[in-house]
Amino acid sequence: MKLNHLGQFLGSIKLAVPLLGAIATILIFTTFYESEVGSAVVQQEIYKSPWFGALMFLLALNLGISTLSRYPWRGARKLGFAITHWGLVVIIAGSAAVIHLSVEGMLLARTDAGPVSSLRVEGDLLEVAAPGQEPQQASLFIKSDGTVVPNRVGNLSLLGYSDRAIKTVHFETGAAVDNPAVRLRLSSDRMGQTLDRWLAAAPAAYRQIDIGPAELQIVKADSPQALRQALTAPAENPNNPWGTLQVSWAGVSRTIDVRSQLGQTSQIGSGELKLLGFWPDFRLDSNRQPETASPQFRNPAVQLELANGETTERWFVFSNPAFEPVRAAVQPPDFLRPIAADIRYEAPVSPEPDAFFRVVVDAQGSLHYAARASQGFKSGPLAVGEAIAPGWADFEITLAEYLPQAQVKRATVPLPETAPADSGEPALLVAVGAEEPVWVPWGEPTTVSTPAGDWYVAFSPKLLQLPFAVKLNDFIVERNEGSESVAMWTSAVTLMEPHTGERADRRVWMNHPTWFKGWKIAQASWNPGDLSQSTLQVKREPWWVTGLTWLGSLMVIVGVGTMFYGRSVAKKLRVVADLLGMPEVEERESVGTIPIMGFFLGR
Numbered sequence: 001m002k003l004n005h006l007g008q009f010l011g012s013i014k015l016a017v018p019l020l021g022a023i024a025t026i027l028i029f030t031t032f033y034e035s036e037v038g039s040a041v042v043q044q045e046i047y048k049s050p051w052f053g054a055l056m057f058l059l060a061l062n063l064g065i066s067t068l069s070r071y072p073w074r075g076a077r078k079l080g081f082a083i084t085h086w087g088l089v090v091i092i093a094g095s096a097a098v099i100h101l102s103v104e105g106m107l108l109a110r111t112d113a114g115p116v117s118s119l120r121v122e123g124d125l126l127e128v129a130a131p132g133q134e135p136q137q138a139s140l141f142i143k144s145d146g147t148v149v150p151n152r153v154g155n156l157s158l159l160g161y162s163d164r165a166i167k168t169v170h171f172e173t174g175a176a177v178d179n180p181a182v183r184l185r186l187s188s189d190r191m192g193q194t195l196d197r198w199l200a201a202a203p204a205a206y207r208q209i210d211i212g213p214a215e216l217q218i219v220k221a222d223s224p225q226a227l228r229q230a231l232t233a234p235a236e237n238p239n240n241p242w243g244t245l246q247v248s249w250a251g252v253s254r255t256i257d258v259r260s261q262l263g264q265t266s267q268i269g270s271g272e273l274k275l276l277g278f279w280p281d282f283r284l285d286s287n288r289q290p291e292t293a294s295p296q297f298r299n300p301a302v303q304l305e306l307a308n309g310e311t312t313e314r315w316f317v318f319s320n321p322a323f324e325p326v327r328a329a330v331q332p333p334d335f336l337r338p339i340a341a342d343i344r345y346e347a348p349v350s351p352e353p354d355a356f357f358r359v360v361v362d363a364q365g366s367l368h369y370a371a372r373a374s375q376g377f378k379s380g381p382l383a384v385g386e387a388i389a390p391g392w393a394d395f396e397i398t399l400a401e402y403l404p405q406a407q408v409k410r411a412t413v414p415l416p417e418t419a420p421a422d423s424g425e426p427a428l429l430v431a432v433g434a435e436e437p438v439w440v441p442w443g444e445p446t447t448v449s450t451p452a453g454d455w456y457v458a459f460s461p462k463l464l465q466l467p468f469a470v471k472l473n474d475f476i477v478e479r480n481e482g483s484e485s486v487a488m489w490t491s492a493v494t495l496m497e498p499h500t501g502e503r504a505d506r507r508v509w510m511n512h513p514t515w516f517k518g519w520k521i522a523q524a525s526w527n528p529g530d531l532s533q534s535t536l537q538v539k540r541e542p543w544w545v546t547g548l549t550w551l552g553s554l555m556v557i558v559g560v561g562t563m564f565y566g567r568s569v570a571k572k573l574r575v576v577a578d579l580l581g582m583p584e585v586e587e588r589e590s591v592g593t594i595p596i597m598g599f600f601l602g603r
Helices: 005-010 013-037 038-049 048-068 076-101 224-230 543-572 573-579 595-601
Strands: 103-110 116-129 136-142 156-174 180-188 193-200 208-211 214-220 242-251 251-258 264-267 270-278 283-284 291-292 300-310 311-317 326-331 341-346 357-362 365-374 377-380 396-403 406-414 425-432 436-439 446-450 451-480 486-496 501-509 514-516 517-524 531-542
Touching: 005 013, 005 048, 013 038, 038 116, 048 076, 048 531, 076 543, 103 451, 156 180, 156 193, 156 283, 156 396, 156 436, 180 357, 193 208, 193 214, 224 357, 224 365, 242 270, 242 300, 251 264, 270 291, 300 341, 311 341, 365 396, 406 436, 406 514, 425 446, 425 451, 436 446, 436 451, 451 517, 451 531, 486 517, 486 531, 501 517
Parallel strands: 214 357
Antiparallel strands: 103 116, 103 531, 116 136, 116 451, 156 406, 156 425, 180 193, 180 396, 208 214, 242 251, 242 341, 264 270, 270 300, 283 291, 300 311, 311 326, 357 365, 365 377, 425 436, 446 451, 451 486, 486 501, 514 517, 517 531
């Protein structure tokens, strides 16, 4: 089939060679680029870009025209050539469909949580509600240099992005009621640092702040008696009580002092009680081990061991009556014969910390201070700009600012480049018109004030609701024999379809995915520090997309086989030889024009 000059060029080897060279160079570059910026950036900037799509379309067009130019496809070589090239065109179409139509995301599941069905997909979501307008949503993509695409949603400008931003709180004057707030500056030459901290009567969370072994406080004294009490040294208690345990067991009642009996064993009837540990502010660390968050009595807890004959149990008992004791059998390792005991922990009520700096505001609005340290107690009047040495090493505390009628102001600010790499959270910089830009933290709706009213902006992860739920039953880590090196990790999951009630128990490990309701579920990653969680990759693509890629691959195999082996097979099979027109000859006679080729033929 003869083509015009444009058709000859589009189907020529002169276009195919530089086109294939350019695509190969891009793919080689992309391999290294992906290792630096991640697959999400590569997908958006390269594979899903219009220019890369145009290159692949041009390649498909080159293959198609080159194939059509050899029509009619008589003989094994021409027929094989045509099948192979059309197969490549189908593969390109299938690859484009995979990139643009498939859905893929990550699902975080935990053994200590319920079923999950929200899939975290690529990209982020911006939701905007403006005064008098319908709420808007837009999918966002953040480039590696912090550029946001798109850079505008309605009248809201998206100016920038930071993956390390922190939330700050400060106070400004202007409240309608009295709400004293102070900004204290702590400095230490020995430590080489200066810290600013705000204290305020309201909100209640800012009335006291822990700074390591000491505490900053602000107190309103509305009467002379309250002022004297706030400026008086707390009564010393050399025993420093930690509270008592009220034990009722086997018909015997005992009161046990926690501090004096810590590590000791007490005989109660025919059983024994041993105090193993004490935490004034109980919590679990990242390894789910008990620790104290501060030296203050905010959530006191004790651990004890009860032994009665063949039965031994360990208890965690809390002073908060809303928390039931946590019990675990030690011997035997079950609760076939649980110990029938009633144990209650009565902790001291909010004792004074060993070290504190207290700002006291009297009824007239004047300021005073009270400071306690290991060297003693001191108090006196306090003025703006005055530095006080509370006795904590070489620390000095200066009253930097005092606001009698303060209102809280919260803001999000990006950290400097010198900040630790693992600090801060993502945030988006937005602006309405010519108004002052505002940082919107990731996952927290934010109000942007304008003269026309308040805008509500939410920058959040992009989630997709799955048609089924995944429950992580167990996460199994297999290690190589005789070592701590990891051999394999496996997620044991239950897949649940809510409408039909269908359930399926599956196991997923590396390179061994499972399928459910048209979705592919594979093991993506795990957390060595928390074996109760697993990250799964969940992916779905339309069946016809998968069919295209398989069909194209099959066509390439058949086409190559036809080109190389078709003639020899045809000679042996007369029927096939007749269909293929063997022996093969070059067809020069005029043939009809394929309609789509009319443009390139100039007809």
